[in-house]
Amino acid sequence: MIRARFLSLDAVGDLRLALRPLGFPAPAADFLAGTLVQGILLLSGLATEAAELVRALCREPEMPRLVEGDRPGAFVLGGRLDQLKRLGYLLQKRPEVEGAYLAGGKVIGACFHAGGHATPFRIGEKTVGAGRTLVMGIVNVTPDSFSDGGRWQTPEAALARARELVEAGADLLDVGGESTRPRGADYGAGWQPISAEEERARVEPVVRLLARELPGTPISVDTSRAEVAEAAIRAGAAMVNDVRGLADDALADVVRRHEVACCLMHMPAEPDVMAQRTDYEDVVAEVADGLVERVERARARGVPPERLLVDPGFGFGKTAGQNLFLLRHLSLIGASVGRPVLVGTSRKSFLGAVTGKPVGERDPATAASVVAAILGGAAVVRVHDVAACMDAVRVADAVARAEEGGSFFRREDGWD
Numbered sequence: 009m010i011r012a013r014f015l016s017l018d019a020v021g022d023l024r025l026a027l028r029p030l031g032f033p034a035p036a037a038d039f040l041a042g043t044l045v046q047g048i049l050l051l052s053g054l055a056t057e058a059a060e061l062v063r064a065l066c067r068e069p070e071m072p073r074l075v076e077g078d079r080p081g082a083f084v085l086g087g088r089l090d091q092l093k094r095l096g097y098l099l100q101k102r103p104e105v106e107g108a109y110l111a112g113g114k115v116i117g118a119c120f121h122a123g124g125h126a127t128p129f130r131i132g133e134k135t136v137g138a139g140r141t142l143v144m145g146i147v148n149v150t151p152d153s154f155s156d157g158g159r160w161q162t163p164e165a166a167l168a169r170a171r172e173l174v175e176a177g178a179d180l181l182d183v184g185g186e187s188t189r190p191r192g193a194d195y196g197a198g199w200q201p202i203s204a205e206e207e208r209a210r211v212e213p214v215v216r217l218l219a220r221e222l223p224g225t226p227i228s229v230d231t232s233r234a235e236v237a238e239a240a241i242r243a244g245a246a247m248v249n250d251v252r253g254l255a256d257d258a259l260a261d262v263v264r265r266h267e268v269a270c271c272l273m274h275m276p277a278e279p280d281v282m283a284q285r286t287d288y289e290d291v292v293a294e295v296a297d298g299l300v301e302r303v304e305r306a307r308a309r310g311v312p313p314e315r316l317l318v319d320p321g322f323g324f325g326k327t328a329g330q331n332l333f334l335l336r337h338l339s340l341i342g343a344s345v346g347r348p349v350l351v352g353t354s355r356k357s358f359l360g361a362v363t364g365k366p367v368g369e370r371d372p373a374t375a376a377s378v379v380a381a382i383l384g385g386a387a388v389v390r391v392h393d394v395a396a397c398m399d400a401v402r403v404a405d406a407v408a409r410a411e412e413g414g415s416f417f418r419r420e421d422g423w424d
Contacts, residue, residue, distance in 0.1 A: 010053040012114035013293040017047040029416040045123035054081035058107040121346030131269045132226030132246045137348035144180040144390040145173030166214045176395035184230030185210035188279045212239045219244025234258035253302035260309040272302040274321035282325035291330045296344035319350045328358035338384030348387035353377040375400035
């Protein structure tokens with residue numbers, strides 16, 4: 009299979025800051041930063057003739073630099089975005105070469121969102137993808153969630169917990185009525201399906217109560233069922249958080265009709281078997297490609313990308329090492345998909361694999377993963393214990409936005 013994905017990519021914000029000492033006004037710096045973006049792209053899966061065409065094209069002036077090793081049909085390409093795009097266009101002009109047109113499209117697709125910014129949008133009174141990272145507090149109204157199952161099942165208990173989360177700093181609340189935990193040492197037998205009626209009975213009264221009592225806090229409903237989403241939205245939910253990435257046409261129609269936000273997650277298989285579906289060739293590329301497909305599928309069903317977030321699905325069909333690798337390269341997911349990224353690492357087993365701590369003692373590890381996510385560009389972080397993570401969120405946000413580099417970098421009028 010032909011794949012193209014960035015191994016590294018300049019951040020436009022860093023380039024923009026680098027141009028400030030040269031005295032450019034902000035609009036000029038914005039334009040120039042976009043033209044200076046450089047990346048290292050991995051292109052793989054090429055047939056012999058297409059590979060030879062790539063070699064020939066990269067020998068021409070103003071083309072990416074090419075490096076190859078012993079693996080047939082695989083290259084590392086380095087250059088500015090305009091050079092990489094030019095390579096893609098030239099490959100597409102040679103459709104008679106097997107795989108060249110597809111490879112060109114893959115290169116152009118990889119570059120499409122690179123160097124840009126996901127369009128911010130509002131969920132209730134909160135803006136996603138602009139300014140500080142938003143914190144989503146988890147309110148599970150299930151008897152069997154891996155971390156806190158059974159603790160907040162009644163509407164009153166859920167409201168008390170939601171108040172604690174909001175007082176600690178939560179911007180959003182995510183209400184879930186069905187556990188999707190995998191099988192394993194942390195999770196026991198794993199996912200136990202319930203009926204739509206039971207899930208709705210758990211979720212709807214809680215959403216209604218939270219929407220009434222906490223009117224300034226947008227509510228998300230964590231569901232893959234149209235019936236549950238419809239009821240929750242009518243009760244006051246402003247967002248659908250779907251682990252199955254809007255695979256269901258009826259759920260997509262609910263999101264479209266009500267014009268609510270939606271988060272699309274990557275999960276390679278159903279929760280009861282996803283732990284056996286971790287045989288990725290390139291986990292970053294395959295997760296990014298899967299999320300792009302989900303965004304395009306939602307668009308085809310009438311849900312505009314401007315109302316979508318994406319979630320790489322930490323803990324869903326990935327090994328501990330793959331979860332860590334995804335977190336390390338999170339910025340490349342956002343650059344590939346072009347939508348704000350939501351990250352949910354809270355208390356998950358890969359943190360236990362690193363620390364050796366049981367589920368109930370993983371909040372410090374969660375805070376560390378949240379810092380990594382924010383420095384990787386996460387727009388929203390989803391956590392069980394907001395109070396335990398807020399200082400980490402504030403510090404990570406401050407680091408990610410630090411610009412006081414001395415008098416050379418002093419902000420001039422017109423710079424935001």
